[in-house]
Amino acid sequence: MTIEAAARALRERRASSVELTNEALRRVERLNPKLNAFLTVTADSALHRARQADAELAAGQDRGPLHGIPIAHKDLFYTRGVRTTAGSKIYEDFVPDHDAAVVERLDAAGAVSLGKLHMHELAFGITSNNPHYGPVRNPWNPEHIPGGSSGGSGVAVATGMVFAATGSDTGGSIRIPAAFCGVVGLKPTYGRVSRFGALPLAFSLDHMGPLARTVRDAALVFNALAGFDPRDPASSRHPAEDYVPAQGCSIRGLRIGVPEAFFLDRLDSDVESAVRGAIDKAQELGALVQAVRLPDMAALSAVGTVIQLAEVAAVLGPHLGRREQIGTDVRALVDQGLLLSATDYVNAQRLRRQKQLDFLRVWNEVDCLLTPTTAVPAPRIGATTVPVAGRDEEVRAAATRLVRGFNTLGLPALSVPCGLSRGGLPVGLQVVGPAFQEALLLRAGAALEDSGIGISEMRPPLNP
Numbered sequence: 001m002t003i004e005a006a007a008r009a010l011r012e013r014r015a016s017s018v019e020l021t022n023e024a025l026r027r028v029e030r031l032n033p034k035l036n037a038f039l040t041v042t043a044d045s046a047l048h049r050a051r052q053a054d055a056e057l058a059a060g061q062d063r064g065p066l067h068g069i070p071i072a073h074k075d076l077f078y079t080r081g082v083r084t085t086a087g088s089k090i091y092e093d094f095v096p097d098h099d100a101a102v103v104e105r106l107d108a109a110g111a112v113s114l115g116k117l118h119m120h121e122l123a124f125g126i127t128s129n130n131p132h133y134g135p136v137r138n139p140w141n142p143e144h145i146p147g148g149s150s151g152g153s154g155v156a157v158a159t160g161m162v163f164a165a166t167g168s169d170t171g172g173s174i175r176i177p178a179a180f181c182g183v184v185g186l187k188p189t190y191g192r193v194s195r196f197g198a199l200p201l202a203f204s205l206d207h208m209g210p211l212a213r214t215v216r217d218a219a220l221v222f223n224a225l226a227g228f229d230p231r232d233p234a235s236s237r238h239p240a241e242d243y244v245p246a247q248g249c250s251i252r253g254l255r256i257g258v259p260e261a262f263f264l265d266r267l268d269s270d271v272e273s274a275v276r277g278a279i280d281k282a283q284e285l286g287a288l289v290q291a292v293r294l295p296d297m298a299a300l301s302a303v304g305t306v307i308q309l310a311e312v313a314a315v316l317g318p319h320l321g322r323r324e325q326i327g328t329d330v331r332a333l334v335d336q337g338l339l340l341s342a343t344d345y346v347n348a349q350r351l352r353r354q355k356q357l358d359f360l361r362v363w364n365e366v367d368c369l370l371t372p373t374t375a376v377p378a379p380r381i382g383a384t385t386v387p388v389a390g391r392d393e394e395v396r397a398a399a400t401r402l403v404r405g406f407n408t409l410g411l412p413a414l415s416v417p418c419g420l421s422r423g424g425l426p427v428g429l430q431v432v433g434p435a436f437q438e439a440l441l442l443r444a445g446a447a448l449e450d451s452g453i454g455i456s457e458m459r460p461p462l463n464p
Contacts, residue, residue: 003163003217007065010057017050017057017068021112024070027161028114034462035137037155039075040116042082046070049112056110065220067110072162074153075116076123077103078197086199087119087149089132089325100197101229102166102208109224114162117152123168123201124312124330125149126176126399127381131327135381138180139460140425144378147177147399153211154181158460164212164221168198170205171308172374172403175415178211179428180378182417182455184218184445185211189435190410191236193222194229202311204234205304205407215416215445219244222438238436245439245446252286254444257366262297263402266389268376274419274427275372278453282370285447292366295358297405303355304408306340306348313337352408359409363434368444373415373428374399406432414441417454426455 001009009015025043032038053068073079076086078096085091099107106113118136120128128136128151136151138144139159146155150167154177157165167174169187178185186209193208200206210221226240258264258279264272283289316326316334323331362369375398376386385392406413411432418429429448431441448454 002214003065003069003212003220006069006163007067010068017053017112018047020068021046021050021070021114024114024161027159031159031161031462034142035139035155035159036134037118037136037152037159037161038072038115039085039087039118039133039152040083042113042115046112046114053110053112063108063110064224066106066224069111069163070114071106071111071164072114072117072153072156073103073166074150074168075119076168076199077166079103079113079116082116084116084199086123087121087130087133090319090322091199096197098197101194101231102225103197105224106166106221117150117156117165119150119152120148121327121330122316123149123170123173123199124316124333126172126396128152128177129381137381138378138425139462140182140378141423142462144380144425145180147180147378149173150177150211154178154183154185157181157183157211157213159462164210164217167209167211168201169207169209169407170201171304171407172400174207174209174211175373175403175413175428175430176399178415179373180426182426182460183211183213184215184417185209185415186218186222186438186442187406187413188222188226188438189236189412191234192238192412192436192438193225194232194235196229196231200315202308202315204311205308207407215442215449216244219442241439243439243442245443248450249443249447250286251282251444251447254287254368255366256282256287256289256444257292257362257369258289259294259297259369259371260291262294263371266375267372268388268421270421271372271374271376271427275370275429278418278429278448279370281448281451281453285451290366292362292369294362295355299351300355300405300408301401303348303351304404306344307352307408309333309337310340310345313340356409359411368431368433368437368441371430371432372402373430375402377421377423377425377427402430411435412438412441414445416445416449419453420455420458429453
């Protein structure tokens with residue numbers, strides 16, 4: 001059931017928030033021991049909120065389409081009175097005294113939080129293979145990763161444990177789990193959603209956004225999240241709008257760019273087939289699909305890596321006095337960042353600004369881009385390399401190389417399911433556009449979803 005359908009059922013008295021919440025909690029109880037998506041379940045407070053939502057709706061107090069809908073939060077968002085671990089031993093006993101902005105906004109919208117979702121340690125990785133709290137497992141095949149760092153968010157949404165979840169994206173950490181788990185994930189424009197109360201990873205790259213089963217559901221959550229927050233120094237005053245695509249929305253006449261190089265150069269054959277099928281579908285729907293030459297994306301990805309490593313070292317470096325409490329993969333990356341000089345960081349920021357200016361030319365030619373989200377479907381848990389087009393590639397690179405650049409640019413990017421591999425694992429299509437054009441991306445995603453490119457009628461094997 002979608003958020004839209006559940007919201008109708010609540011208002012027509014065909015369902016109650018308590019019923020939806022109890023069903024969600026039953027799914028958590030049944031599936032979480034196998035998939036490890038939740039770190040903390042707040043069943044009692046969730047049922048209290050659900051009863052409150054039912055009473056409010058019965059009294060005519062309607063907070064909007066999320067009122068009474070079960071959701072959950074990635075465990076790097078502060079939740080007052082509920083521990084916030086960031087998947088780390090360092091924070092295992094940390095209980096905030098206030099909520100993050102995204103938690104506040106979804107509470108105000110009437111959503112019912114079931115708890116905190118598992119993640120890659122300190123949000124610095126793409127596998128969610130956590131050395132402290134165990135691996136999160138992909139519901140399409142539990143021997144495979146769900147992606148990261150918002151792995152628990154992707155799994156919880158894909159299996160119907162919740163209708164939607166919050167995530168963060170510093171180098172692909174919303175879009176990668178969305179692609180690997182077969183759900184929708186939106187990384188908004190930098191500054192569009194407040195970072196207040198989210199444990200930081202890289203100050204100039206962190207983006208907050210939703211994961212949901214459908215594009216319109218993601219848009220409903222994004223409506224609640226988007227907006228200026230004076231507590232976040234990077235928060236934008238750009239006006240928010242209604243981001244939910246109309247039923248029957250069209251992309252006829254939309255200028256869609258397909259990059260000439262980089263994005264389709266080296267892909268798993270099933271990923272390439274599914275993405276090219278989605279591009280063909282866009283053309284059938286009347287979009288004006290054209291090849292487009294982008295600035296050097298490999299260089300942009302390298303720039304983003306330098307910025308991320310340097311900023312992460314600044315954030316996490318103070319914790320290295322407790323090295324034994326940090327996993328080896330995260331510790332190694334932080335150590336790399338500490339080796340970078342101030343000159344490296346300044347030059348990377350200078351090149352970043354040049355690439356942002358170069359991309360303005362792209363938006364004169366096309367309205368948005370279509371690319372794969374990741375080069376491969378979800379790799380196996382524990383794998384360090386994965387075969388791509390006849391040669392082995394490091395798992396982290398295969399997952400991030402098509403998404404990282406858009407964090408560096410601060411541009412909005414949407415991942416939408418566009419099919420399954422022959423091994424039964426989801427494939428993601430990435431839609432990218434100019435700053436603050438989330439409504440356009442969501443319309444394009446919804447039109448493609450409506451056309452049947454996705455997997456909305458299919459369920460993961462571990463979603464009975």
